[in-house]
Amino acid sequence: MLWTIAGFDPSGGAGVLADTQTFTSYACESVAVATAVTAQRAGRLSQVVPMTGALVSEQWARLAEIAGPPSHVKLGMLATAEIAEVVAGLLAATPPEHVVLDPVLRSSAGPALEVGSGLLEVVRERLLPQVTVVTPNAEEAGRLLGRAAPVAVSDAQSAARALQSQLRTGGTALVTGGSLAVGTRQLAICVATASEDRVIRGARAAGDPHGTGCRFSAALLAALSQGRSIPDAVRSAHRHVAQWIRRPASL
Ligand code: PXL
Numbered sequence: 249m250l251w252t253i254a255g256f257d258p259s260g261g262a263g264v265l266a267d268t269q270t271f272t273s274y275a276c277e278s279v280a281v282a283t284a285v286t287a288q289r290a291g292r293l294s295q296v297v298p299m300t301g302a303l304v305s306e307q308w309a310r311l312a313e314i315a316g317p318p319s320h321v322k323l324g325m326l327a328t329a330e331i332a333e334v335v336a337g338l339l340a341a342t343p344p345e346h347v348v349l350d351p352v353l354r355s356s357a358g359p360a361l362e363v364g365s366g367l368l369e370v371v372r373e374r375l376l377p378q379v380t381v382v383t384p385n386a387e388e389a390g391r392l393l394g395r396a397a398p399v400a401v402s403d404a405q406s407a408a409r410a411l412q413s414q415l416r417t418g419g420t421a422l423v424t425g426g427s428l429a430v431g432t433r434q435l436a437i438c439v440a441t442a443s444e445d446r447v448i449r450g451a452r453a454a455g456d457p458h459g460t461g462c463r464f465s466a467a468l469l470a471a472l473s474q475g476r477s478i479p480d481a482v483r484s485a486h487r488h489v490a491q492w493i494r495r496p497a498s499l
Contacts, residue, residue, distance in 0.1 A: 255282065255296070263324060271469075271470050283298065284297060284325060298327040301328075301334040329367045348469040349381070372392060377416060381421075404436065437450065441478055453494050
């Protein structure tokens with residue numbers, strides 16, 4: 249059973265709907281805890297209303313009563329420092345086998361999702377040490393490290409290495425996203441594991457980035473839950489997202 253803790257995007261482009269769709273396409277069962285309700289469509293996000301920390305905790309508790317504590321968790325938009333604190337406490341109480349963090353700090357659709365003050369600090373101090381895989385894009389990697397967003401692949405690789413040292417022992421940091429282009433047709437996913445640095449290249453699909461980060465990290469968790477190695481899971485998640493970008497869009 250895979251868990252996603254993330255925001256609700258009614259269009260299903262990003263957030264919990266995107267995550268559960270992705271899990272289903274890997275034939276994984278899943279449940280979802282909503283952290284915020286948004287009003288948006290691709291390209292226009294007009295409102296974000298966060299849940300309370302108490303409501304997030306209640307959702308988690310009811311699920312745990314039927315499913316037991318989670319073994320595989322994906323964290324997406326946590327929306328507020330209060331929610332991130334609650335989630336950090338729940339993870340610490342029963343540490344899951346895998347926690348994949350997609351550190352949503354801002355929406356690609358605009359400033360409406362600029363997150364509550366203090367969230368960055370809670371993510372850095374309370375969540376990163378509990379995470380087994382973190383998947384920032386270049387901008388998020390820069391914010392997490394308090395440095396400029398990496399532009400060159402070599403800078404992204406050193407950012408991944410710096411983040412890896414802050415994760416749960418044995419964790420993996422990936423710096424990913426379409427901004428890390430290699431020529432016009434490929435992109436680089438910079439991977440830092442406990443034992444090595446490597447760049448995995450994938451096809452660069454032209455298209456709307458909305459929801460790609462959510463789907464990448466959800467696919468990664470699904471592939472890891474099926475026992476795949478990190479490089480295999482990364483390639484699989486990349487292919488999954490590239491195919492999704494190329495889909496005939498209806499919304
Ligand atoms: O892609 C970032 C993101 C994550 N989660 C939710 C969102 C967005 C961007 O709009 O709405 C719920």
